[in-house]
Amino acid sequence: MTDMITIRRPDDWHVHLRDGDMLKAVAGYTARQFARAIVMPNLTPPVTTMEAASAYRDRILAALPEGADFTPLMTCYLTDGADPAEIARGHAEGVFTACKLYPAHATTNSAHGVTDIRKLTGVLETMQRIGMPLLIHGEVTDRHVDIFDREAVFIDTILAPLVRDYPALRIVLEHITTAEAAAFVEESGPQIAATITPQHLVINRNAIFDGGIRPHAYCLPVAKREKHRLAVRRAAVSGSPKFFLGTDSAPHAIDRKETACGCAGIFNAPYAIESYAQVFEEDGVLDRLEGFASEHGPRFYGLPLNEGTITLERVDTVVPDRIGDGALALVPFHAGETVRWQFVD
Ligand SMILES: NC(=O)N[C@@H](CC(=O)O)C(=O)O
Numbered sequence: 197m198t199d200m201i202t203i204r205r206p207d208d209w210h211v212h213l214r215d216g217d218m219l220k221a222v223a224g225y226t227a228r229q230f231a232r233a234i235v236m237p238n239l240t241p242p243v244t245t246m247e248a249a250s251a252y253r254d255r256i257l258a259a260l261p262e263g264a265d266f267t268p269l270m271t272c273y274l275t276d277g278a279d280p281a282e283i284a285r286g287h288a289e290g291v292f293t294a295c296k297l298y299p300a301h302a303t304t305n306s307a308h309g310v311t312d313i314r315k316l317t318g319v320l321e322t323m324q325r326i327g328m329p330l331l332i333h334g335e336v337t338d339r340h341v342d343i344f345d346r347e348a349v350f351i352d353t354i355l356a357p358l359v360r361d362y363p364a365l366r367i368v369l370e371h372i373t374t375a376e377a378a379a380f381v382e383e384s385g386p387q388i389a390a391t392i393t394p395q396h397l398v399i400n401r402n403a404i405f406d407g408g409i410r411p412h413a414y415c416l417p418v419a420k421r422e423k424h425r426l427a428v429r430r431a432a433v434s435g436s437p438k439f440f441l442g443t444d445s446a447p448h449a450i451d452r453k454e455t456a457c458g459c460a461g462i463f464n465a466p467y468a469i470e471s472y473a474q475v476f477e478e479d480g481v482l483d484r485l486e487g488f489a490s491e492h493g494p495r496f497y498g499l500p501l502n503e504g505t506i507t508l509e510r511v512d513t514v515v516p517d518r519i520g521d522g523a524l525a526l527v528p529f530h531a532g533e534t535v536r537w538q539f540v541d
Pocket residue numbers: 212238303304305333414415416417444446447460461462
């Protein structure tokens with residue numbers, strides 16, 4: 197007897213699809229499992245205008261495999277000079293679903309990010325007024341702050357005051373990694389939510405140093421101590437509508453990962469839903485996977501739930517060491533491991 201689960205088709209509320217040949221190589225993995233995805237704007241140059249976002253959306257649609265049923269939801273990369281009028285117009289015309297705040301130099305391609313949140317006053321007032329979500333990479337960039345503390349310090353010094361100053365602003369704290377982040381979101385009002393990646397449910401910081409340095413386990417925010425993984429995991433499986441699926445799948449070519457100064461990012465798109473399903477099963481709440489993967493996100497964003505379904509079969513699946521060829525070969529999350537589920541369709 198096979199064991200199957202069928203859930204409403206999920207969405208990915210945080211993904212990096214990249215551009216050019218890499219986009220063509222990875223888009224199909226996300227489009228296969230997810231009906232929609234919030235596409236991160238950290239290209240070079242970043243996506244800061246309606247024109248750039250529309251053109252990028254067209255390139256994504258053109259990169260999809262024949263017959264794919266997938267809607268990219270575009271985001272506007274905030275800079276110090278971001279224009280409230282352009283953002284409001286982009287939102288009204290359905291080009292921008294949300295804006296993305298990268299503190300300058302916090303992560304990959306964030307050099308044009310925001311140097312001081314006070315520069316965004318007009319933008320944040322506008323977003324609050326029109327109900328447009330602000331998505332945040334929540335880490336301070338002060339190099340004197342220990343890298344494992346940068347998320348918690350961001351919450352204390354930037355996010356908590358931001359929530360106080362803009363009490364109706366809808367905020368998603370992206371890819372949370374700490375007990376402090378989970379608690380902050382849980383204790384905030386319904387306008388504050390968080391996305392959670394598969395890797396932050398599965399690995400702690402030991403994985404980055406397991407018998408040697410492991411570049412494919414390195415992403416930002418960096419994985420933390422075990423107690424933080426457990427707290428993030430409790431939040432994900434709790435059934436709270438404030439926590440939802442966002443893979444942060446972030447492909448980088450192997451030679452950019454396996455080098456003296458390797459890029460941050462884990463490519464998890466090919467087995468994303470399997471990875472989440474395994475977590476919910478291990479915690480005895482497979483019945484809550486659908487809420488996390490397919491319901492909490494659209495409800496937060498005020499979008500309709502997807503109509504279709506996906507089916508997963510409980511069958512051991514070996515994740516390959518590499519996916520793709522040549523310069524576009526990538527090492528997926530769980531490479532060489534066995535996951536206990538398989539996405540069927
Ligand atoms: N998560 C990562 O480690 N990397 C992301 C950027 C980001 O989401 O911070 C990337 O674009 O590579």
